Amino acid sequence: MMIQLQDFQNKKTQMVFIDAFLQNNRLDHLTQLMGYHPTYLENFLRTQQYLLRGDGPLPFHYRHYIAIMAASRHQCTYLIHLHEEEFILQNGDPDWLKGPSHIPKKIRNLFELNKLMAHRPWLINKSHIDKLTRGKDNWSLSELMQAICLMAHFHAMCSFVYGCGVRNELDHNGESLHRRLSMSDDSDSDTQGNEPEVKIEVLMERMKKLNEDDSDDPTEEERLKRFESIENQSVELISSSIPSPRVEVLKYCEDPEFCYQDFAKRDNIDSIPTFRAQDYNWEEHGFSLANRLLSDIGSNLEDRFNIAINLTYYTMGKVKNVDTSAFRCAIWNYIHCLYGIMHDDFNYSQVNQLLDRNLKSYIKTVTCYPERLTKKDYDSCMQEFRHSEKVHVNLMLLEARLQGELLYSLRAVMQHMT
Numbered sequence: 352m353m354i355q356l357q358d359f360q361n362k363k364t365q366m367v368f369i370d371a372f373l374q375n376n377r378l379d380h381l382t383q384l385m386g387y388h389p390t391y392l393e394n395f396l397r398t399q400q401y402l403l404r405g406d407g408p409l410p411f412h413y414r415h416y417i418a419i420m421a422a423s424r425h426q427c428t429y430l431i432h433l434h435e436e437e438f439i440l441q442n443g444d445p446d447w448l449k450g451p452s453h454i455p456k457k458i459r460n461l462f463e464l465n466k467l468m469a470h471r472p473w474l475i476n477k478s479h480i481d482k483l484t485r486g487k488d489n490w491s492l493s494e495l496m497q498a499i500c501l502m503a504h505f506h507a508m509c510s511f512v513y514g515c516g517v518r519n520e521l522d523h524n525g526e527s528l529h530r531r532l533s534m535s536d537d538s539d540s541d542t543q544g545n546e547p548e549v550k551i552e553v554l555m556e557r558m559k560k561l562n563e564d565d566s567d568d569p570t571e572e573e574r575l576k577r578f579e580s581i582e583n584q585s586v587e588l589i590s591s592s593i594p595s596p597r598v599e600v601l602k603y604c605e606d607p608e609f610c611y612q613d614f615a616k617r618d619n620i621d622s623i624p625t626f627r628a629q630d631y632n633w634e635e636h637g638f639s640l641a642n643r644l645l646s647d648i649g650s651n652l653e654d655r656f657n658i659a660i661n662l663t664y665y666t667m668g669k670v671k672n673v674d675t676s677a678f679r680c681a682i683w684n685y686i687h688c689l690y691g692i693m694h695d696d697f698n699y700s701q702v703n704q705l706l707d708r709n710l711k712s713y714i715k716t717v718t719c720y721p722e723r724l725t726k727k728d729y730d731s732c733m734q735e736f737r738h739s740e741k742v743h744v745n746l747m748l749l750e751a752r753l754q755g756e757l758l759y760s761l762r763a764v765m766q767h768m769t
C-alpha cells in the first residue's frame with residue numbers, strides 16, 4: 352500500500368515537472384524542491400502562471416520587473432536573475448535593468464509599498480493606496496491588485512528560497528546564495544543558545560495531550576495576554592549576521608537598509624493595534640476583494656492556502672500515523688504573530704509547547720529577514736525531521752507570510768474603496 356502511494360506520488364511529481372518545464376522553459380531548483388509535495392506544487396504553479404502569464408491588466412514585462420523589485424528587498428539574486436531573463440524575453444527595455452532612473456515613474460511609485468509590504472506591512476494604510484491611484488501615472492485598482500499579489504508572492508518566495516537553501520541555477524553566474532548558507536563555521540550567526548531540541552517523541556506526547564484536553568477555555572483578555580506574551584518573547588530571537596546589500600540588488604530598490612522591526616517594538620505603538628483576524632480575514636474579506644479586482648486570483652490563492660494549511664502525510668520523522676495538526680497550526684499562527692496578526696480561535700500557549708526556541712528562531716529569520724539565514728540555522732532545527740518535512744514547513748511559511756502581507760494590503764485597499 353505504502354509502495355503504491357509512493358509510486359503514485361512519483362508519477363504525479365513527474366507529470367507536474369513536465370508542466371513546470373513547459374511553463375518556464377526549465378525545471379528550476381525551486382520547482383524540484385517543491386516536487387516533494389506535488390499536490391501543492393501543482394497549485395503553486397497554476398497561480399504563478401496566472402500571475403505572470405495569464406489574463407490581467409499589467410503588461411508582461413511589468414510583471415517580471417515587479418518580481419525583481421520584490422526579490423530585491425531580500426537581496427534574492429536567485430529570483431532576480433530568473434526574472435531579469437524573463438523580463439528581456441518579454442521584450443522589456445534592457446535599460447530598466449540599469450537602475451531606478453531608467454524606469455517609468457509609475458513603477459517607481461510602487462517602491463514604497465513594496466518596501467512596507469516586505470518588512471513592516473502593518474504600516475500600510477489607506478493613504479498609500481490613495482496616493483498610488485491618483486493623478487498622473489496612477490494605478491488602476493485592478494492593476495494595483497495584480498502588483499500587490501505579485502509582490503507578496505515574490506517576497507514569500509524569497510523566504511522559501513533561503514529557507515530551503517535553493518542553489519543558483521547552473522547557467523546563472525555570480526555569487527551563489529548558497530555561499531553564505533554553507534558557511535558552517537559562521538561564528539557571526541547566532542544559534543540562540545544551546546537549548547536542546549525537543550525530541551519528536553516528546554512533541555508527540557504534547558500534541559496528544561493537547562488534543563485530549565479541551566478544558567482550557569481562556570477569556571478574551573487572557574487570550575490577548577497569551578498572544579502578546581508570545582509576541583514579546585519573539586523579540587529576543589535575533590539573528591546577528593546582516594549581509595550588506597550587493598550592487599546588483601541595490602539598483603532595484605530604495606532605502607535598502609529598511610528591514611523588519613519586531614511588531615512588539617513597532618513605532619506608533621498606540622496607533623497601530625494588533626490585527627484581529629476576526630475583524631479582517633482572508634475567507635470572509637480578502638478573498639472576495641481579490642477576486643473582485645482581479646478575477647480568479649482570490650480563488651487561486653485560496654486553493655494554495657488551503658493546501659498549505661491542510662497538507663499532511665500523518666508522519667513525523669520516522670513515526671507514522673500521527674495527527675500533526677496542532678504542530679502545523681502552531682507554525683502557521685506563530686508566523687502571523689510575528690506580523691501582529693492574532694487569531695482568536697487559537698490558544699497561543701501552544702506555541703511554546705510545540706515549537707522550541709531553535710525552531711521559532713528559524714521561523715522568525717526565514718519569515719522576516721531570510722537573507723540572514725545560515726546553513727547552521729537550517730541544520731540546528733528539526734533535526735529528526737526528513738528533508739521533505741523541512742520543505743513542508745517552508746511551504747507553510749511561504750503561504751502564511753503571503754497571506755499576512757495580503758491581509759494588511761487588502762485591508763488598506765478596502766479602506767480606500769469605502
Ligand SMILES: CC(C)C[C@H](N)C(=O)O
Nearest residue numbers: 663664665666675740743
Ligand atoms: C511539517 C511536518 C512535521 C508535517 C508532517 N510530516 C505531516 O505529515 O503532517
